[in-house]
Amino acid sequence: MASNMEELYSSFPDDVPTAPLVTISLQKLVAEDGKEKERLFEASKSLGFFYLDMQECDHGKTLLSGSEEMFDLMERFYELPVEEKLKYDFAAEGKYFGYIGLGAEVVDGKGTREKNEKYNISKDDILSQSDPLPAPSIITNNRPALSNYIHANNRVLTTLFSSLAESLNLPASTFTSLHRLSSPSGCHIRFIRAPPQPIDQRTLTLGEHTDFGSLTILFNRIGGLQVKLPNTTDWVYVRPMPGCAIVNLGDAMVKFTAGILRSNLHRVVSPPGSQADMVRYSLVFFQRPEYDVKMRRLEGGLVDGVPKDDGEVDGESTREWLKRRHQGRKGFTMLMNLISRVSPRTFASTFLAVIESLYQENKKQWITSVIVKNLIKLFLRYLHLSRYCSWPHH
Numbered sequence: 536m537a538s539n540m541e542e543l544y545s546s547f548p549d550d551v552p553t554a555p556l557v558t559i560s561l562q563k564l565v566a567e568d569g570k571e572k573e574r575l576f577e578a579s580k581s582l583g584f585f586y587l588d589m590q591e592c593d594h595g596k597t598l599l600s601g602s603e604e605m606f607d608l609m610e611r612f613y614e615l616p617v618e619e620k621l622k623y624d625f626a627a628e629g630k631y632f633g634y635i636g637l638g639a640e641v642v643d644g645k646g647t648r649e650k651n652e653k654y655n656i657s658k659d660d661i662l663s664q665s666d667p668l669p670a671p672s673i674i675t676n677n678r679p680a681l682s683n684y685i686h687a688n689n690r691v692l693t694t695l696f697s698s699l700a701e702s703l704n705l706p707a708s709t710f711t712s713l714h715r716l717s718s719p720s721g722c723h724i725r726f727i728r729a730p731p732q733p734i735d736q737r738t739l740t741l742g743e744h745t746d747f748g749s750l751t752i753l754f755n756r757i758g759g760l761q762v763k764l765p766n767t768t769d770w771v772y773v774r775p776m777p778g779c780a781i782v783n784l785g786d787a788m789v790k791f792t793a794g795i796l797r798s799n800l801h802r803v804v805s806p807p808g809s810q811a812d813m814v815r816y817s818l819v820f821f822q823r824p825e826y827d828v829k830m831r832r833l834e835g836g837l838v839d840g841v842p843k844d845d846g847e848v849d850g851e852s853t854r855e856w857l858k859r860r861h862q863g864r865k866g867f868t869m870l871m872n873l874i875s876r877v878s879p880r881t882f883a884s885t886f887l888a889v890i891e892s893l894y895q896e897n898k899k900q901w902i903t904s905v906i907v908k909n910l911i912k913l914f915l916r917y918l919h920l921s922r923y924c925s926w927p928h929h
């Protein structure tokens with residue numbers, strides 16, 4: 536490891552509370568070590584976050600060196616002028632992939648802006664399984680490296696999925712068969728860059744959320760990521776560890792296992808201690824189920840032992856689920872944009888004026904039925920969602 540990278544890791548302060556993530560050895564999982572598989576299962580049920588030690592394992596070493604290559608690429612991408620990067624912002628066309636500028640999304644109910652830039656690179660695009668989105672030459676020239684990185688993640692994910700399936704007494708291929716590289720899906724690489732903030736604004740960078748997908752493989756070099764410890768109100772830092780990825784489970788795994796596995800709340804704040812003066816880069820690979828996979832509990836194994844409850848719906852496809860989740864987030868941001876532009880008084884009086892004019896147009900019955908219908912819908916959705924996961928999601 537380059538010495539400046541070692542310095543980065545060791546600049547994480549010793550006096551901040553950190554999360555007790557266990558370290559799982561990829562090498563031991565590959566060697567079918569039963570005890571290690573059990574540790575992975577336990578970590579996936581209890582916190583839903585763990586370190587994955589990549590050393591001493593060929594697939595791990597390939598992913599590690601790939602992540603270093605991606606960090607270099609990410610830094611070069613972010614050096615592009617903002618006007619250039621904005622050419623690849625396709626949010627207005629309703630696209631999820633591409634560039635998202637500083638402050639484009641909100642982090643909380645007060646309308647505070649995100650303090651990072653993001654760039655989402657689709658797996659299907661890089662593997663030439665969908666129409667390519669326009670991208671800067673720094674990205675198009677590096678499509679082979681991006682493709683290698685996707686494959687490297689996939690190999691490691693296969694090991695994790697097989698081990699988890701076996702621990703659930705399901706056939707080893709249960710999860711891998713829902714995540715085939717060759718099938719269309721929302722899997723993507725994300726580059727994140729957060730510049731240092733002035734002292735009085737060192738708060739949230741990325742709002743609290745659980746991930747939508749199945750498994751997330753994250754590489755951090757400096758701190759900032761925090762997890763909320765289960766059954767507490769405590770947010771604690773995840774200390775980046777050299778040679779390790781940070782892995783977390785997303786909501787899809789909770790759905791598939793009827794709540795046996797856990798997707799935990801997390802967020803990003805300014806890096807701790809002296810790291811607060813540094814630019815923070817973060818590299819993420821989001822593994823999501825194939826678009827046609829139904830978001831519902833699997834049949835068999837330990838999942839069958841979880842009592843079914845009446846609120847459980849048959850399951851929408853992953854494509855619909857992702858659309859709903861992304862729209863929910865976009866709607867939240869739009870509402871916050873609107874509210875933050877006008878005073879609460881103006882907002883309330885405009886809202887009342889609209890209702891009043893509709894009443895005057897004899898739309899009384901219509902309004903009442905819409906309000907009642909939506910309240911029932913919201914309530915049912917709340918009952919259903921709150922069992923599995925928290926909100927908002929990413």
Ligand SMILES: O=C(O)CCC(=O)C(=O)O
Nearest residue numbers: 727755760803817819929
């Ligand atoms: O930057 C990080 O460490 C975490 C990012 C994250 O949670 C996300 O993009 O969903």
Ligand SMILES: [Fe+2]
Nearest residue numbers: 745746801929
């Ligand atoms: Fe996340």
